[in-house]
Amino acid sequence: MEFTKTPGWLDWYAGPSQPRFKLPAGSVDAHCHVFGPGAEFPFAPERKYTPCDASKSQLFALRDQLGFARNVIVQATCHGADNRAMVDACLASSGRARGVATVKRSIGDDELQQLHAAGVRGVRFNFVKRLVDFTPKDELMEIAGRIAKLGWHVVIYFEAVDLPELWDFFTALPTTVVVDHMGRPDVSKPVDGPEFELFLKFMREHPNVWSKVSCPERLSLTGPRALDGEQAAYRDVVPFARRVVEAFPDRVLWGTDWPHPNLKDHMPDDGLLVDFIPHIASTAELQRKLLVDNPMRLYWPEEV
Numbered sequence: 001m002e003f004t005k006t007p008g009w010l011d012w013y014a015g016p017s018q019p020r021f022k023l024p025a026g027s028v029d030a031h032c033h034v035f036g037p038g039a040e041f042p043f044a045p046e047r048k049y050t051p052c053d054a055s056k057s058q059l060f061a062l063r064d065q066l067g068f069a070r071n072v073i074v075q076a077t078c079h080g081a082d083n084r085a086m087v088d089a090c091l092a093s094s095g096r097a098r099g100v101a102t103v104k105r106s107i108g109d110d111e112l113q114q115l116h117a118a119g120v121r122g123v124r125f126n127f128v129k130r131l132v133d134f135t136p137k138d139e140l141m142e143i144a145g146r147i148a149k150l151g152w153h154v155v156i157y158f159e160a161v162d163l164p165e166l167w168d169f170f171t172a173l174p175t176t177v178v179v180d181h182m183g184r185p186d187v188s189k190p191v192d193g194p195e196f197e198l199f200l201k202f203m204r205e206h207p208n209v210w211s212k213v214s215c216p217e218r219l220s221l222t223g224p225r226a227l228d229g230e231q232a233a234y235r236d237v238v239p240f241a242r243r244v245v246e247a248f249p250d251r252v253l254w255g256t257d258w259p260h261p262n263l264k265d266h267m268p269d270d271g272l273l274v275d276f277i278p279h280i281a282s283t284a285e286l287q288r289k290l291l292v293d294n295p296m297r298l299y300w301p302e303e304v
């Protein structure tokens, strides 16, 4: 099938720079995606955008160039609940990728077992309205109950303004809960203001809640962008991510978010995104927890 990219769609940055920051041995890129290729793994009819292709071999080449050892491949919304592209990438990774799937209530136990065998260790519940249609909470809770038995966790993606409304649902989830991109704070608001404090309270009061301190390129309002060798990119996001890393060093993850869906104004150089890490995790110990110990505990516990 031939797909035409959504108008204005920015392709991922080809030929990223070599990071100056040397990742600790065994680092995990704990949030990235594959898109198709559409000719092999068609995008879902219900998708809200049509991306460029971003294949598993391109993802693995980026992993090797940046110095990561492993990937966690998160099902992108453009593939709906058709997990074939993500599963294919996990199976081709020689055990170096785990996956997070999107599933419907109708999924059979045998299919869940197959996903597990392929390396899937979580499901993603998405509440970002521009990305997905609404799924009733009772359906999601039923899925959470089923995947809890497999030892999986739930990844949640939502906007900061929606946290109050989603609070009761999130805090009732029976698994480890991993928040994508710090719950998308509005970084024009103060880091110690009520909106971000609510997110910190969510983590403080619920020890099963983890956060990805990822996507500065998406959250930043004032940059500067991770382009042209910029070594201090996205300065407005740094205080938010740093706060989470320092308050909850054992419950944070980091990922590139390659191939960066839906960025409208620029596409970051992924090498420079890696150089963002020491700004938010400033000691070798914090870096090791963020990049190695935490993702290994969640995704490869049998190796820890």
Ligand SMILES: O=C(O)c1cc(C(=O)O)oc(=O)c1
Residues within 6 Å of the ligand: 075, 076, 077, 078, 131, 180, 218, 257, 261, 262
């Ligand atoms: O903010 C986004 O547009 C976005 C989209 C997706 C997806 O479409 O799955 O995943 C992300 O992590 C972020």
